[in-house]
Amino acid sequence: MRRILTLAGVAAGLVVGGATAYAEYPEKNIHVMIPFSAGGGTDVPGRLFSIELEKILDTNIIVTNVTGAGGTIGATKLSKEKPDGYHLGFMPVGTTTTQPHIRKTAYSDKSWEPICMVAQGPLYVTVAKDSGMNTFQDLIDRAKEGGVVTGGPPPGSLPHIAQAAVALAHDVEFTYIPHEGINEVVKSMLGGRVHMAIWFGDAAQRFDLVPLAILDSKRSEEFPDVPTAAELGKPIEHYVWFGFFAPAGTPSDIIEKLSAACEEAVQQPSFVEGMAKAKRLIRYMPTDEFREFFTDQYKNNGKLLRDAGLIK
Amino acid sequence: MLQHLPSVIDQLATFEVLLSILAGSLFGGFIGALPGMGTVVALIVALPFTFSMSSPAAIALLLSIYCSSVYGGSISAILINTPGTPQSAATVLDGYPMAKRGKADYALGWATVASVFGGLFSLVLLVFLAPQLAAVSVHFGQVETFALIVFSLTCIAWVSRGSTIKGLMAGSMGLFLATVGADTMTGFSRFHFDIYELQGGFSLISILVGLFAFSEVFYRAAIREDEVKPIPNVGFKVAPWPEWKSRMRCLLQSSAIGSFIGVLPGTGATAATFIAYGEAKRVSKRRDKFGTGEPEGIIASESANNAVTGGALVPTLALGIPGDGGTAVMMGVLLIHGVTPGVQLFKNQPEIMLGAFVTLFFANVILLLIGAVGAQGFTRVLRLPEPMLMAMVLLMSLVGAYAVRGNPVDVIVAVAAGVVGVFLRLINVPMAPIVIGMALGRTFEESFRQGMILKGGNFWAFFEQPIADGILLLTLVVVCWPMIARLIRRRGMAEKTVG
Structure with missing residues (x-):
């Protein structure tokens, strides 16, 4: 009798398990980690973006701010999460490409699946x-x-x-x-x-x-009279960007789905309006392009820090 | 600006705005009273709701949460010896002894009225002097901040009942705790023992929760007090006018200290309450009663912390520079709503400013209602069986410690601080100085090191700043005064014996 029960249990488990494997992503709440405090420079675009994703993916998105140490505490936490598509992060250039060189973070450029770039400044x-x-x-x-x-x-x-x-x-x-x-x-x-x-x-x-x-290659719309560094003699380009990341190892079909959602989200009129109100620039980069860009940035910023004598 | 008043009131007198003020005040008071969850957590929880609200309602919601959460901290400080927020840590000193004598209803009355008075006092300053005070705030530089913190540290002596040496040791502990984590000046992390969660340092909240809430729970569980406790009065009672009248000076002085410290950069609400407490004790005729349930102690702390709200809003609204953690979150929400606080706002959209002022007025006044009605429920908490009450405190504190930064290490730190706290209680080391040290440590160090860079590494150049000199001189006087006073008294006595 016990054996039968066990078998039945296993069978039931298989059925349920099988069902999960084939269920449409996302089937539960998605957590988006923002490594800076609520209301701050990263949080504002991150939250506006999450509102759109919530509508597009038709699930609850839970935004958590895990703050401290230049965003590395949140990023470390995210890098250790299960790569199942339910733990994602909205992180800026510093946390992902300069801090790992400065601090001995447990994560590096290899710890992420870049999904898309959302904003830039x-x-x-x-x-x-x-x-x-x-x-x-x-x-x-x-x-x-x-x-x-x-x-x-x-x-x-x-x-x-x-x-x-x-x-x-x-x-x-x-x-x-x-x-x-x-x-x-x-x-x-x-x-x-x-x-x-x-x-x-x-x-x-x-x-x-x-x-x-x-410090950009071209003048901006908000300050059209302000010259670029190149016009002033030396081409210097420095800008912050904000990207949407998943921990490395997240299945590629989920990344594709998120990538499509990201492309849709940045075009939503409510997102465009919200970003304009907060005086932030939208800059979208699709997954392939962003992945390459991210790897380059990681390398270049490491070099910059070494050249400036900030790290050995 | 006043010509806009009728239209502004018209705009605010909508159901949505009024509901926001009421709901915000209730919610803020509730979260503020929960140990560990303070102003910032309350604002963050409310933040997503504001996205779908109209701008006036969103501003109203946040401002009422801001004011009432600061007030809410006093409720748990008085009733269960655990400050709900760091700003109420000084309220514990006299609030809890008063409640222990069975007079919780009066303690809440003193705290509520003092809070409302402090809030309104700072609001008046905000309305009439914001641009002038903002100018003071930006010219109060690193060197002046350093001097002010040196002065603030003297209040450790005033809150250390019993042994001053133990108080100073506790204060140093707090200063050391503040050195853990990211060092702003180098960008590197210190003293984190390769635990990555500690790279952000200890959070003041988790230490506070540990030292006060957890140690209270552990202490009560471990040590049985056989004394017969008076049955606590439930409800809310405001002391009669003559009692207030004789404490008017303390109320005004503490509100002024709170407003002023709120305007200045870096010092913060927690320090403001301790400075107000220390100053109140220093000048009071009832000095000896402080720490045993003297209403002046409650008044000083609670009027000062609510006065900080208006003070901290001065640089926020006038310059667009948030004055503390709570105003920083509010700034973010304002930006999302397309309102950019700052010089331009004063000039171009005075009606938004005026709307915020009117809202603040109601947000402060409604605290009376929340206190009066809420106290009926809050005070009944004291009649719960002790194990049940303690279990609740433990649970809420754990959640509170975690909620601040979402960092699990904060929970462990809080529990560890609780164990240390029990030990400190047993050897009679006061806890409040640890909180003062921690609240001031970071700015203390940063302002000093920034000042040193500004002055090219020459410390003596600090004395070129007249305001800093004045503050340091005042510190010297305050520190030496008890000795001088004793000398004068002794000479007076000597003369008498000779005569």
């Missing part, structure tokens, strides 16, 4: 309104005399690397004061203690800062 060289500097040349002139103080997030962050690149290209030196984030930097700028900061366009708008140059 070029960096601007900005100064406070009453700084007395009106052009990029003013800044370089002042730096030549010595005494330009610049601020940004902790060393190894994108703005830190970018200011090092600008200084190197124009053969000047900036004094870098690390702050916790852009809010603290702007306070120092408005108080006149920090003269220049490299940041995204939204900060220039929000805090009424004057952008002097854009």
